Amino acid sequence: MMDSLSVLLQAVPYLLKGALITIEAVAGAMGLGLIVGIQMAVGQVYGNLFIRRLICLYVWFFRGVPVLVLLFLFYFGLFSLLGLNLSAFGSVILVLGMTTAAYQSQIFRGAIESLPHGQLKAARAVGMSDVQAVIHIILPQALRLSIPGWSNEYAIILKDSALAFVLGTPEIMARTHFVASRTYQHLVLYLFAGVLYFLLTWWGVKALRKLETRVRIAGYAHSGGTR
Amino acid sequence: MNVGFYTETLIPALNRGLLVSLGLIVPSGLIGLLLGILVGTFRVYGHPVVRKITDGYASVFRGTPLVVQLFVLYFGLPNLGIYFDAYTAAVIGFILCSGAYHSEYIRGGLLSIKNGQFLAAQSLGFSMVKTLLWVIVPQAIRRALPGCGNELIYLIKYSSLAYMITCIELTGEGKVIASETFKYTEIFFIVGFIYLILTSVASFFLRRLENSLRLPGFDHYSL
Amino acid sequence: MIVPPPDVIRVENICKSFSGKNILTSVSLGLTQGELKVLIGPSGGGKSTLLQCINFLIPPDRGTVWLEGREIQIHHKRDIYEFRQQVGMIFQEFNLFDHLNALDNVAIALRKVKKLKKQAAIERAMAELDRVGLREHASLYPAQLSGGQKQRVSIARALAMDPKVMLLDEPTSALDPELIGEVLFVIRDLARNGMTMLLATHQVGFIQQMADEILFMEGGCIIERGKPADLLLPASRTRTRAYIDKLSELYEELK
Numbered sequence: 001m002m003d004s005l006s007v008l009l010q011a012v013p014y015l016l017k018g019a020l021i022t023i024e025a026v027a028g029a030m031g032l033g034l035i036v037g038i039q040m041a042v043g044q045v046y047g048n049l050f051i052r053r054l055i056c057l058y059v060w061f062f063r064g065v066p067v068l069v070l071l072f073l074f075y076f077g078l079f080s081l082l083g084l085n086l087s088a089f090g091s092v093i094l095v096l097g098m099t100t101a102a103y104q105s106q107i108f109r110g111a112i113e114s115l116p117h118g119q120l121k122a123a124r125a126v127g128m129s130d131v132q133a134v135i136h137i138i139l140p141q142a143l144r145l146s147i148p149g150w151s152n153e154y155a156i157i158l159k160d161s162a163l164a165f166v167l168g169t170p171e172i173m174a175r176t177h178f179v180a181s182r183t184y185q186h187l188v189l190y191l192f193a194g195v196l197y198f199l200l201t202w203w204g205v206k207a208l209r210k211l212e213t214r215v216r217i218a219g220y221a222h223s224g225g226t227r
Numbered sequence: 228m229n230v231g232f233y234t235e236t237l238i239p240a241l242n243r244g245l246l247v248s249l250g251l252i253v254p255s256g257l258i259g260l261l262l263g264i265l266v267g268t269f270r271v272y273g274h275p276v277v278r279k280i281t282d283g284y285a286s287v288f289r290g291t292p293l294v295v296q297l298f299v300l301y302f303g304l305p306n307l308g309i310y311f312d313a314y315t316a317a318v319i320g321f322i323l324c325s326g327a328y329h330s331e332y333i334r335g336g337l338l339s340i341k342n343g344q345f346l347a348a349q350s351l352g353f354s355m356v357k358t359l360l361w362v363i364v365p366q367a368i369r370r371a372l373p374g375c376g377n378e379l380i381y382l383i384k385y386s387s388l389a390y391m392i393t394c395i396e397l398t399g400e401g402k403v404i405a406s407e408t409f410k411y412t413e414i415f416f417i418v419g420f421i422y423l424i425l426t427s428v429a430s431f432f433l434r435r436l437e438n439s440l441r442l443p444g445f446d447h448y449s450l
Numbered sequence: 451m452i453v454p455p456p457d458v459i460r461v462e463n464i465c466k467s468f469s470g471k472n473i474l475t476s477v478s479l480g481l482t483q484g485e486l487k488v489l490i491g492p493s494g495g496g497k498s499t500l501l502q503c504i505n506f507l508i509p510p511d512r513g514t515v516w517l518e519g520r521e522i523q524i525h526h527k528r529d530i531y532e533f534r535q536q537v538g539m540i541f542q543e544f545n546l547f548d549h550l551n552a553l554d555n556v557a558i559a560l561r562k563v564k565k566l567k568k569q570a571a572i573e574r575a576m577a578e579l580d581r582v583g584l585r586e587h588a589s590l591y592p593a594q595l596s597g598g599q600k601q602r603v604s605i606a607r608a609l610a611m612d613p614k615v616m617l618l619d620e621p622t623s624a625l626d627p628e629l630i631g632e633v634l635f636v637i638r639d640l641a642r643n644g645m646t647m648l649l650a651t652h653q654v655g656f657i658q659q660m661a662d663e664i665l666f667m668e669g670g671c672i673i674e675r676g677k678p679a680d681l682l683l684p685a686s687r688t689r690t691r692a693y694i695d696k697l698s699e700l701y702e703e704l705k
Contacts, residue, residue: 004306064423066384068391069398069415076405077412159292166391173294180302187303194291194299201290347545347604349507351559351611352535354527361562366549442549443591 004188011179011189018175019196025092025161025171030154032097037104041142042134044105045112055105062102067160070095075167088167096164100157107149111142144215151208155201162197172196237404237414244400245421251314251386251396255321256379262322263329263375270330271337272359281330288327293385296320301392313394317386325382332374336367369440376433383425397421455482456519458646459537459615464503464513466496473499474510474670481615481648486641488657489650490693491667497650498542500667501617504648505537506530518614535563538608538616542623544600546592546607552579553588556607564611578606582636598629602636609640616640618649654694658682666690 040058043051062070075091086094115138123133165173176193180186270281288296301316311319340363348358390399401418405411460480466473474496481487489497502508504515506524515522522533547555556575560566566574579585582602592600601621608616621637622630634656641647641660651657657664657678664681666674666689674681674690681690 060427061419061423064384064426065419066387066398066422068387069401069419069422072398072402072405072411073415073419077415081412155290159294162292162294163388165294173292177298185306187299187306190295190299190303194287194295197292197295198287198290341545343541343543343545344547346502346507346541347547348559350505350534350537350539350541351607352531352533352563353559354531357562361558362547362549366547369549443593 004185007179007183007185008188008192011176011183012192014179015172015175015189015192015196018170018172019200021089021169022158022161022164022171023200025089025096025164025169026154026158028093029096029100029157029161032093033100033104033153033157034150036097036101038108038139038143040101040105041108041112042139044109046130046134059102059105062099067096067099068163068166070099071163071167088164088169092161092164092167092169096157096160099160100153103153103156104150107146107153108142110149111145112138114145115141144212144217147208147212147215151205151212154204154208158197158201158204232408232410237417240400240404241397241418241421244395244397247314247389247394247396247399248386251317251321251389251394252383255318255325255386256382259322259325259382260329260375260379262326263331263378264333266326266330267333267337267371268359270334285327285330288324289331293320293324293388294391296324297388297392313389313392316392317389317394321382321386325378328378328381329375332371332378333367335374336369336371337363339370340366369442372433372437372440376437380426380429380433383429384422387422457481457516458483458485458518459504459648460516461504462514462516464500464510464515466499466503466508466510472670474503477513477667477670477672479648479665479672479675481646483646484641484644485662486647486649486660487663487665488661489648489665489667490652490657490690491673492693495667496670497667498619501539501619501648501650504617505534505539507539531563535559535611536614538611538613540601540604540608540616540618540621542620544592544597544604544624546595546600546604548592551589551591552584552595552603552606555592555603556610559607560610574610575606578610579603581609582606583632596629597625598632601625601633605633605636605640615646615648618647618651620650620652622651622653652697654697664690666693 040055044055047055065073071092074095075086075088079086079091119137119141120133123137124130128136161171162173164171165177168174172193176189180189183189266281266284269277270285273281297317297320300311300320301313304311344362344366345358348362353362386396387398389396390402395403397418401414405414408414457480462478464474464477477496477500479487489500491497499508503510503513506515517533517536522529524530546552547558550558553572553575556578557571560571560574561568564571576585576588579588582605584599584602584606587595587599587603592603595603605621618637622633625633630653634653637647637649638656638660661678663675664678665672666681668689674688676688676690681688682694683691
């Protein structure tokens with residue numbers, strides 16, 4: 001009992017450094033997913049048939065194949081095939097980013113489609129171009145509506161980041177495994193890892209909820225917007 | 228293109244793996260859903276203490292990575308003298324994790340039912356159990372179906388994590404052969420497509436089910 | 451000596467408070483066979499709570515309920531369920547079962563509570579729907595029905611249980627004006643056929659025509675009670691008359 005606790009305590013600083021790597025990876029993936037996801041969402045709602053089909057295909061692929069398989073496929077397979085010399089860390093961000101982009105695009109798309117048609121009409125009526133309308137009218141509203149869904153996606157990517165372990169990235173899981181395989185105190189160490197992930201999830205979701213309150217517009221109904 | 232490689236080595240191995248995957252997915256899916264229905268119901272209608280416990284269970288299993296849960300079950304429990312073989316540990320892990328997510332959707336479905344439905348049923352003389360069985364649950368299931376269906380599709384994908392605790396299913400078989408032959412791209416494209424087919428078929432049937440249960444005016448939460 | 455006819459339903463000294471606030475204070479009333487009594491008064495006066503106390507949807511803090519001379523004693527949950535089968539309730543928000551069509555809405559209690567066989571339940575349900583004029587709408591779902599139709603289905607649903615008395619909680623308050631008539635028509639019909647009814651409503655014309663007694667409720671007590679003829683004389687200075695005048699004024703303004 002004392003054995004396991006002392007092992008744990010000694011390992012904590014080392015594991016916390018892993019948490020830092022995890023956070024960086026998740027931030028990178030979510031950021032990539034946000035940028036690509038918004039564009040895909042706009043493409044799906046306002047684009048022509050070809051673009052819509054292409055995006056559908058992308059979403060279908062990245063939502064249908066397990067992350068573990070994608071990591072193996074890209075890191076050990078495609079990246080070296082294409083001559084890309086990405087580190088494990090970079091590959092994780094890229095693969096997770098592409099996956100979350102697929103999911104995020106659907107979250108944003110749902111939000112955009114839930115806005116009343118009158119919003120776009122009114123924007124056009126005052127002379128805005130479609131691009132201006134989307135940037136200044138549609139997206140500000142849609143992004144606010146997307147925060148809960150995005151928060152959910154954050155929690156999922158945070159958990160998927162544990163798979164970066166198989167590529168050797170020194171994040172939480174990899175470091176926990178390293179210590180566990182040397183000290184045999186698997187139980188306490190993995191439980192601690194679980195606690196770390198739990199806290200990261202909790203704080204992240206709380207922060208996003210604060211963001212939601214900060215950017216809330218008075219009287220704005222959740223679906224359908226103001227009438 | 229060494230066809231022999233594919234027909235003699237890869238395909239049989241992947242078939243083996245696929246069977247193991249299905250052997251993981253089917254029991255975990257069914258039992259996980261049942262657990263979720265049970266826990267979800269307790270989370271809404273249970274005694275306050277029961278509610279706290281079940282809420283806690285759902286929080287923990289939704290708030291931590293499945294990998295960690297599997298590692299605790301397979302590598303960690305032996306520290307306490309409890310030994311599971313890889314397959315059992317995987318199935319237990321999938322059931323517990325899945326069940327937590329299902330309970331969330333069931334809970335949402337139950338909470339979305341208007342109080343008036345209870346009042347009407349009770350005023351006709353329905354007991355609490357009969358009210359739940361014939362009025363509440365039929366409506367709650369329809370509301371929870373998209374969420375629960377999605378969770379089953381997620382299960383198909385994260386069954387691949389069984390590989391991480393040495394249960395060799397589809398992904399595992401692929402990795403074994405790939406590490407020997409370095410044909411990662413080909414192998415994992417194929418493995419990826421097999422999963423894609425599994426999830427697509429599951430999605431198709433899920434949509435069919437949703438449509439067949441659809442009721443006029445039921446999709447909207449107002450009225 | 452003329453013995454007054456026995457009450458079909460009688461409640462005495464019903465009291466209810468929620469978080470310290472008195473919602474009902476010692477309310478007593480009774481209805482004999484075929485009587486139609488109306489609860490009237492400002493909102494918050496306790497009419498809805500009283501109706502829901504009578505069939506124990508809201509358990510009263512104190513008081514007794516008698517049905518056909520028998521005191522209703524609750525020893526077991528089962529006693530409440532059996533009691534409720536004999537008391538029909540109509541809600542302001544209809545509360546039709548959203549996952550069932552009109553026919554099944556009426557039939558479900560017959561099958562699951564009264565344990566009728568499927569065929570018998572369906573026949574009875576059709577008969578009740580016919581009675582409220584909705585035979586052709588049997589296969590439609592609540593979302594496909596108008597407000598007036600929904601309320602008529604809910605009346606059919608309650609009638610199918612052969613209740614001894616019906617409690618109606620502002621049955622037309624949630625309806626658009628042009629749909630009120632069809633529901634009042636059905637209620638009038640029921641009254642003419644001898645159903646014992648306690649009804650909370652604002653429909654002045656209906657009250658004047660059909661009520662055997664008016665009970666004016668305010669602040670959780672019955673302040674006035676009497677026949678419409680007595681309470682509603684234009685010249686009388688009753689609270690009831692004053693309230694009716696206020697209602698009519700509002701109605702005139704909206705016209």
